[in-house]
Amino acid sequence: MPFDIYDFTSFTQWIDTSLRSSMSPAGAVAVEFLIVGVMILLFYAVIGLFLVYAERKVCAFMQNRLGPNRVGPFGMFQTIADLVKLLLVELVPIRNADKFLFNLAPFIVITASFMAISAIPFAKGLHAIDLNIGVLYVIAVSAMGVIGVLLAGWSSNNKYSLIGAMRSGAQIVSYELSVGLSLITIVILAGSMQLSEIVNAQSTGWFIFKGHIPAFIAFVIFLISSTAETNRGPFDLAEAESELTAGYHTEYSGIKFAFFFLAEYMNMFIVASIAATVFLGGWMPFHIGSWNGFNAIMDYLPPFIWYLLKTFFVVFLMMWFKWTFPRLRIDQLLTLEWKYLLPINMMNVLIMAFIVLMGWHF
Amino acid sequence: MEEAVKELIDENQEYVINMGPQHPSTHGVLRLVVSLKGEIVKNVEPHIGYIHRGIEKMCESITYPQIIHLTDRMDYLSAHINNEAVCLAVEKALETDIPDRIKIIRTIMSELTRIQSHQLFWATYGMDLGGLTCFFYGLRDREKILDIFEETCGSRMIVSYNCPGGLMYDIHPNFQNRVKEFIKYFRRTLPEYDQLLTGNVIFRERTMNVGRLSLEDAISYGVTGPSGRASGFSCDVRKHEPYSAYDRVKFNEITFNDGDSYHRYLVRMKEMWESMDIIEQLIDNIPEGPYAVKMKPVIKLPEGEYYQRVETARGELGVYIISDGNKNPYRVKFRSPNFVNLSVLNLISKDFKIADLVTIGGSLDLVIPDIDR
Numbered sequence: 128m129p130f131d132i133y134d135f136t137s138f139t140q141w142i143d144t145s146l147r148s149s150m151s152p153a154g155a156v157a158v159e160f161l162i163v164g165v166m167i168l169l170f171y172a173v174i175g176l177f178l179v180y181a182e183r184k185v186c187a188f189m190q191n192r193l194g195p196n197r198v199g200p201f202g203m204f205q206t207i208a209d210l211v212k213l214l215l216v217e218l219v220p221i222r223n224a225d226k227f228l229f230n231l232a233p234f235i236v237i238t239a240s241f242m243a244i245s246a247i248p249f250a251k252g253l254h255a256i257d258l259n260i261g262v263l264y265v266i267a268v269s270a271m272g273v274i275g276v277l278l279a280g281w282s283s284n285n286k287y288s289l290i291g292a293m294r295s296g297a298q299i300v301s302y303e304l305s306v307g308l309s310l311i312t313i314v315i316l317a318g319s320m321q322l323s324e325i326v327n328a329q330s331t332g333w334f335i336f337k338g339h340i341p342a343f344i345a346f347v348i349f350l351i352s353s354t355a356e357t358n359r360g361p362f363d364l365a366e367a368e369s370e371l372t373a374g375y376h377t378e379y380s381g382i383k384f385a386f387f388f389l390a391e392y393m394n395m396f397i398v399a400s401i402a403a404t405v406f407l408g409g410w411m412p413f414h415i416g417s418w419n420g421f422n423a424i425m426d427y428l429p430p431f432i433w434y435l436l437k438t439f440f441v442v443f444l445m446m447w448f449k450w451t452f453p454r455l456r457i458d459q460l461l462t463l464e465w466k467y468l469l470p471i472n473m474m475n476v477l478i479m480a481f482i483v484l485m486g487w488h489f
Numbered sequence: 490m491e492e493a494v495k496e497l498i499d500e501n502q503e504y505v506i507n508m509g510p511q512h513p514s515t516h517g518v519l520r521l522v523v524s525l526k527g528e529i530v531k532n533v534e535p536h537i538g539y540i541h542r543g544i545e546k547m548c549e550s551i552t553y554p555q556i557i558h559l560t561d562r563m564d565y566l567s568a569h570i571n572n573e574a575v576c577l578a579v580e581k582a583l584e585t586d587i588p589d590r591i592k593i594i595r596t597i598m599s600e601l602t603r604i605q606s607h608q609l610f611w612a613t614y615g616m617d618l619g620g621l622t623c624f625f626y627g628l629r630d631r632e633k634i635l636d637i638f639e640e641t642c643g644s645r646m647i648v649s650y651n652c653p654g655g656l657m658y659d660i661h662p663n664f665q666n667r668v669k670e671f672i673k674y675f676r677r678t679l680p681e682y683d684q685l686l687t688g689n690v691i692f693r694e695r696t697m698n699v700g701r702l703s704l705e706d707a708i709s710y711g712v713t714g715p716s717g718r719a720s721g722f723s724c725d726v727r728k729h730e731p732y733s734a735y736d737r738v739k740f741n742e743i744t745f746n747d748g749d750s751y752h753r754y755l756v757r758m759k760e761m762w763e764s765m766d767i768i769e770q771l772i773d774n775i776p777e778g779p780y781a782v783k784m785k786p787v788i789k790l791p792e793g794e795y796y797q798r799v800e801t802a803r804g805e806l807g808v809y810i811i812s813d814g815n816k817n818p819y820r821v822k823f824r825s826p827n828f829v830n831l832s833v834l835n836l837i838s839k840d841f842k843i844a845d846l847v848t849i850g851g852s853l854d855l856v857i858p859d860i861d862r
Binding site: 130186191192199361363364367368369370372450452455457459 | 619620670847
């Protein structure tokens, strides 16, 4: 079994060939689908639990507290205990709610984030699906979650939920533009929409360093707008607990609420992975020019660890925003997007195109 | 579906929502019936009385020293100042001379109460605006004052430290040192509040020019305290009608002319510095002497009407006592600052967004038990 922690290509090839040798091609594909699905599902659950724990610890750190520290070592099992509690909680039926849509909404939200995670390259050769339009696919799929949010708000028969859902709709539709345009900036630089190509193109230097100032601006805009797109941090108007109690998921309880909750954290993880992949070199190790000794030490860390380090760095940034800033108001939120981020972004794309045309990038 | 729409929208095509009595941003059991057009607030109708305990009526059947324990439960964040108001009214009626020691201790305690109230305001205001971290920073420092209270008064929030003619007990031997330590500590940590919230761009955008209260409206509605002073209404009772030891300390009355949420917030932030100045002027000058004047075992006020006003953390508290010469008052009326301040909510939050209603409500710093009494 050719297993190499630095390159999973041969390992996945080996699984494929050994499956194909023992069963029909269709059966092999079916088994592969099953393996990939189970792997991603497991990854999703583990990362979700870990993120909730991380958020509580980071938030406690920002707020002069200790955070969970009773259940298990350093309170590690606190989130598992919470999950068990959520599974056991009664699902409160809502009078006059549109039952079908009410039950459908959490699934749409969680499916959207589940689909998005499949396109992310975790390590060399560890990639569920490598579409040639990967960037476009991720943007399209992650925007689908808003349908679930809107349905949840509409079907709950709750006035706060409806306001929250409408806010969320306006917000995600607006910020989708900025997310798209800031990724386009890098697509111009990379010359490809395929995520594996984008990562490979960064072997000589991450795009955030390679792409001069426009790449950095695009990174900052991506951070802001993706925070807004995931309904987090200073942009959590859809939930806005001090105004709308809990916004669109006010009426949800038990495992249905857990779906929204998990999807929120996973969306944060997904946008952080995209930021890491597109701007920070994905699973590529950190190299400095011709410092061969330093580069060799950096190469020693497996790509998967590099990917996680970068992603959690971005996740930490997003948590930092959330626990420091007060919330924006809806009109300020839309002003920020339409009057500032979008024009800056459009200029940025033009400048990047010009730089690439003249070959001025590193 | 049509039935559902009918329930949601009233006859003016407005979307009516109930904020409260259980809502995170009303800080208690206040119910606001808000009419919305989209996100825009068209009308706010406060419904009060969810925590009405009939304190004024209860006062008629108990003695004066007992009344003090009820006043704690009105504005629980200015508990000591409420006590003081009743004591001052009773002492005024009996024409009792209060020694300097008592006056100075009362003033120090009042200012500590004011600081902890403003700290909690800052903490919850940050939380109302979505900055949850503020809450913990505010409570961290408030804890230190509550510890001082606990040591001297035996209780942390509902102190009941006053009695007609003086104080319940003498101060703790540690009191002066603890207060001095706290002032030193808080002078260092108060700038953190500004760094975290006051200077924040989002915070300024959210609060500046939101809920502007003009000077005319402030005076005609009788809005007092920090909310009134932000509109330029010079209404500090400590300055205009000094009681206890306020006539012997130097401090500034903080006033602004803008009257928006941001300046209501800023008045409170600056008042904390002033309160610290007041405490520093007095803490080393507590004279020796008794902690209470000997009063008659049963206090009976001579027939007549008595009024005493004090400056609580939220505005002017008036205590109006009518006595018929018995050991119980004939009638007691409290002019509570929160009730009056609440009355401008509809006026200043009209045509703002629903998020601004939370900002404005928070900046008025309402304490609901004081409204209902």
